[in-house]
Amino acid sequence: MTTDDMHSDRDACITLAHGAGGRQTAALIARVFARHFQNPDFTADDAAILPVGSFAAGRAAFTTDGFIVSPWQFPGGNIGKLSICGTVNDLACMGAVPRYLSCAFQIEEGFPLQDLEAIAAAMAKTAKTAGVRIVAGDTKVAGRGQVDKVFITTTGIGECMEGAHPSGSRAEAGxxxxxxxxxxxxxxxxxxxxxxxxxxxxxxxxxxxxxxxxxxxxxxxxxxxxxxxxxxxxxxxxxxxxxxxxxxxxxxxxxxxxxxxxxxxxxxxxxxxxxxxxxxxxxxxxxxxxxxxxxxxxxxxxxxxxxxxxxxxxxxxxxxxxxxxxxxxxxxxxxxxxxxxxxxxxxxx
The missing domain is CATH 3.90.650.10 (PurM-like C-terminal domain)
Known part of the structure; x- marks a missing residue:
């Protein structure tokens, strides 16, 4: 299936071939992820090279989180929006300004392509609102029944604000x-x-x-x-x-x-x-x-x-x-x- 085929077929679904690493995988990445996540730091390589040495406070916050919510779409959002919010908020709670995210998808065979696109669009919109860039990722396709439609794992890097040191161990009487x-x-x-x-x-x-x-x-x-x-x-x-x-x-x-x-x-x-x-x-x-x-x-x-x-x-x-x-x-x-x-x-x- 080419990228053009995927555009023309509104009933297209994820197949095992989309996770095999060949032509279909490249078409999926181009059709969905690269199109929605494109930014100056987004890479097609195995890892993004990021200028974290320029962080003013000289400290970075680093976190990772997994999302397997059911149903994947709910009033007020979907699993894509949730994955960005959850990771951005974890960084912010450590006094860091979120800068970069990576995301890994585990997708069930048969999951509708339109739904995956809706998830990616929500991620892109939420990342833009949060001022964070999605710079790298990974896609795996599991057989039917091995995954509940789609799981997402996100990893984030944030720039620590100078003088900010919040921690669960710092609460004080008063x-x-x-x-x-x-x-x-x-x-x-x-x-x-x-x-x-x-x-x-x-x-x-x-x-x-x-x-x-x-x-x-x-x-x-x-x-x-x-x-x-x-x-x-x-x-x-x-x-x-x-x-x-x-x-x-x-x-x-x-x-x-x-x-x-x-x-x-x-x-x-x-x-x-x-x-x-x-x-x-x-x-x-x-x-x-x-x-x-x-x-x-x-x-x-x-x-x-x-x-x-x-x-x-x-x-x-x-x-x-x-x-x-x-x-x-x-x-x-x-x-x-x-x-x-x-x-x-x-x-x-």
Whole structure:
């Protein structure tokens, strides 16, 4: 099949030949990936040569992540957008400006070419929004049933911002805890999209690249090191992230239940199925730990950006309850947020 053939056949699907490394593989790369990902650093060679020595702070952040979401397309995005957001956000949470990505595709034989093109287009659009370049990749085709339609693995390199050193081990007693928007939206959107429970709810994933929000926060304060911790609340949600940070920093965390933003439709789905919004995945939300004195500035900056208009302080770090997360309930009592165990629902990756 030539590139022209692939353009003319709207019913074309991925075949095993597309993963064999020959003419069909070259046509697929030209038809889909090279066309959407083209930029000055994109390469047809085995590896991209990148000018990382020019990074001002002399430090680079490096991360990799795999994405196997089902369904591959959901309200608010698809696996392509998700793969870029997830990797960009992991770099941003380490105080780095994302610069370069590579991506590897594992595609099931029979997957529609049009769908693969939609995924690549979403990746290109999201990468452009995030200011990052896709520079290299790999394509493998698996037999029917060996892959659930398409899996993507992305690797990213970011330029560390001078003076920024966020880490899960740096949370301190007295820190305010900020969330950048309503929680649990991605997990709820995936759950509804699967139609396993016949729930009719209009929930859109919060999937978004957040590097601009992180840079805006660091640029708004004189001492970048004052932002102690940043995490994106992906698989396992806000609750899992908070337990991880409490353990890493050996501190306690107190949350004000009434301050945690949850969309009514997400709360409704959770009520029907007995789920806790704090343990539903987000793909466009950050958790930030910083001193109380600068928290209002950070929230104000975040609220000027489209993906963090509902930013709010939801709690504080305390020297008490080391390693635990405590909820201050709306009726004035305290209760422990149980640590997650077993399989979290919905399983998204």
């Amino acid at each position: 820190d305010a805890i900020i969330v950048t928007g309503d929680i649990g939206r991605h997990g709820a959107a995936i759950l509804v999209a699967r139609r396993d429970f016949a729930i009719d709810a209009a929930i859109t994933s919060d999937c978004a690249p957040l590097a601009a929000a992180v840079k805006a926060m660091f640029d708004a304060i004189p001492d970048r090191a004052a932002i102690h911790t940043i995490r994106d609340a992906t698989r396992g949600g806000v609750g899992t992230v908070l337990h991880e940070i409490a353990a890493e920093s050996q501190v306690g965390i107190e949350l004000n239940t009434s301050a945690i933003p949850v969309a009514p439709e997400v709360r409704g789905v959770c009520g029907l199925l007995g789920l806790e919004p704090l343990y539903l995945a987000c793909e466009g939300r950050l958790i930030i730990f910083a001193p109380q004195a600068i928290a209002p500035t950070l929230v104000e900056v975040l609220r000027t950006l489209p993906d963090s208009r509902q930013a709010a302080v939801i709690g504080r770090v305390t020297p008490d309850f080391s390693g635990r997360v405590v909820l201050n309930t709306e009726i004035g009592t305290k209760t422990l947020l149980p640590e997650p165990s077993g399989e979290l629902l919905p399983r998204i990756c």
